[in-house]
Amino acid sequence: MNRAKILTWIPILLVQLVTAGSVQAAADAEAGKVLFDANCASCHGISGQGDGPIAAALTPGPRDFTVGDFQFDADEDGVPGGDADLILVIQNGAMKYGGSPFMAPVPTLTDPQLNDIVAHIRTMKGDEDEDLTAEEEATPITEAP
Numbered sequence: 490m491n492r493a494k495i496l497t498w499i500p501i502l503l504v505q506l507v508t509a510g511s512v513q514a515a516a517d518a519e520a521g522k523v524l525f526d527a528n529c530a531s532c533h534g535i536s537g538q539g540d541g542p543i544a545a546a547l548t549p550g551p552r553d554f555t556v557g558d559f560q561f562d563a564d565e566d567g568v569p570g571g572d573a574d575l576i577l578v579i580q581n582g583a584m585k586y587g588g589s590p591f592m593a594p595v596p597t598l599t600d601p602q603l604n605d606i607v608a609h610i611r612t613m614k615g616d617e618d619e620d621l622t623a624e625e626e627a628t629p630i631t632e633a634p
């Protein structure tokens with residue numbers, strides 16, 4: 490290959506490198522929801538409000554992800570609630586960071602799965618209105634749609 494040909498290939502290779510990297514890094518909140526519903530919703534609730542079927546038995550209760558306030562600075566960078574903090578708490582359990590043993594370690598999740606779950610948790614913030622209150626649910630439908 491002559492020099493000119495090599496030079497035309499370089500930008501193409503660079504673009505491929507950059508896009509391959511971003512595809513790998515992009516977390517999939519939809520996939521995270523499937524994992525969350527299966528592994529976490531029993532305590533944290535489907536909508537993440539900390540109101541799953543087991544939640545009432547727990548003190549402290551499971552974190553309400555619609556508030557988006559996190560407690561543990563697991564990676565000790567001075568800021569709790571970063572992606573790395575959440576991932577460490579999920580992998581190692583909250584007890585390791587001074588929290589509840591009921592937030593048990595889940596060491597079986599892969600790195601991409603952890604990123605997907607965290608992406609899903611991030612979508613829950615401010616979503617509390619999606620859940621109907623008991624009153625709204627009890628309101629009968631009076632008009633045909």
Ligand code: HEC
Nearest residue numbers: 528529532549550551552559560561575583588589591592
């Ligand atoms: C058996 C109940 C239970 C299950 C199942 C559970 N959690 Fe938790 N989780 C808790 C409790 C309780 C807390 C609050 C811990 C505390 O404040 O000490 C918590 C806290 C958290 C926190 C907050 C950490 C912080 O810094 O505030 C995150 C993130 C979290 N859970 C993620 C998950 C994920 C993801 C799953 C599923 C893979 C999961 N939890 C499964 C009970 C549970």
